[in-house]
Amino acid sequence: MTMGVGSGRGDKRPTWREWAFAAAIGVASVPLGFVGMGPNAHTPDVLGWTLFALSALTLVWRRQYPMGVLLVLIPVEGTYHRLDNAHSALIPVTMIAIYSVAVAGPRRRTLTVLPTLLGLSVIMLLSVNPHEGLELLRISGWILACAITGEAVRVHRNYIASIVERAERAERTREEEAARRVAEERLRIARDLHDLLAHSITLIGVQTSVASHVLTVDPDRLDRTAISKALDDISETCRTARGELRSTLEVLRDAELPDGRGALPGLGGLADLVESARTAGAKVTLDATVDEVPAAVGAAVYRIVQEALTNAVRHAGAGVKVAVSVRPESGGGLRLSVEDDGPAGAAPTASGTPGYGLVGMRERVRSVGGTLEAAPRGAGGFAVTAVLPPQSAAPGDSAERNEG
Helix, strand or coil: CCCCCCCCHHHCCCCHHHHHHHHHHHHHHHHHHHCCCCCCCECCCHHHHHHHHHHHHHHHHCCCCHHHHHHHHHHHHHHHHHCCECHHHHHHHHHHHHHHHHHHCCHHHHHHHHHHHHHHHHHHHHHHCHHHHHHHHHCHHHHHHHHHHHHHHHHHHHHHHHHHHHHHHHHHHHHHHHHHHHHHHHHHHHHHHHHHHHHHHHHHHHHHHHHHHHHHHCCCCCCHHHHHHHHHHHHHHHHHHHHHHHHHHHHHHCCCCHHHCCCCCCHHHHHHHHHHHHHCCCEEEEEECCCCCCHHHHHHHHHHHHHHHHHHHHHHCCCCEEEEEEEECCCCCEEEEEEECCCCCCCCCCCCCCCCHHHHHHHHHHHCCCEEEEEECCCCCEEEEEEECCHHHCCCHHHHHHHC
16 A cells, blocks of 8 residues: 555655554554454454554554545445454554544544544444444544544644744744844944044044144244143043043943943033043033933933034144034923034045944934934034933933943
8 A cells, every 4th residue: 555655744754653653553453353343243354354454554644644544444444344343453543543633633624524424434334234333323422532632632732832933933033132232232332432532533633733733833943832732632632532441341341330321421521522622722612501311312412522523623623613512402302513613515524425423423313212413504614413302201211221
């Protein structure tokens, strides 16, 4: 018999376990061929044992073709019983076939096919052999019990599979969320380092240019005081940059700092930024009438001002005038404005191509739910204006705290 070999669900052949299981059921059922034969039944002859072996053999394909196995068993077992062989011998095979159909599902097929087959079998036997029909009707409860057991096992397996699937999906979601947080953290670190290093290096470059100018304009009348001041300013800028870099790295490494933010800069550091820009020759005014804001908003304001001052000194020169304003909005938000009087149409890039400064500003403002406008002024220079959300509703505050 070759049904289902090399084809079927998943194109899988029966495994050795399925062959062994079918053989074990056949061997275990052999003693039933000598007992419980009924008034007219007899021990199977050669044809009876052949039909018996054939019925047990069909169980090999019960996983691949459960319904096919049941349909094949109908004529095989029908012939076996029609010859009045010991009827109890095929009970285990029949029960396993019914159980396999119920386990495979779907439920609609089980509830349709099995009662139909059972009813037709009872009607047929009652018309041919009333005694056998009554016997089949008597054991029909066991047949239905096998179907119900198979259905219960199928439901349980589906339930377990759904739990496993949800767990795997949750694990994938956690991994994706972790990857997203890692990417966001890398972006935040890159923004912090970009703002810090660009600001410090720009100031050092301007201060170095001042010292070089003093040396080259009139080398015979060396202005030692001016050179000393420029070098002191460079040294102070380096110390400030090292301190801020150390604070930033400590926050990134230490998850136990208060509120997860540690010494991250905020509005309190604006005066130091202004003073650093002044040492580079910029004429900066600061008008800040806001004292306390959420940590994420304060850090965003600090970095935006830092980047704006850096761009102003870099592109407009040491004598640029810059006005920094931080004021509360009427709706409870915060308005930040940084305007310089640099050359008309000056852009905050060194080569005319988009840099990362403005991109970083927009990302920081977006992280706290605000808006940013950055464009050249008509009368010359550049203006950066940011509107940040109310202090009590800054959507990025909790995210920034978690990132710290």
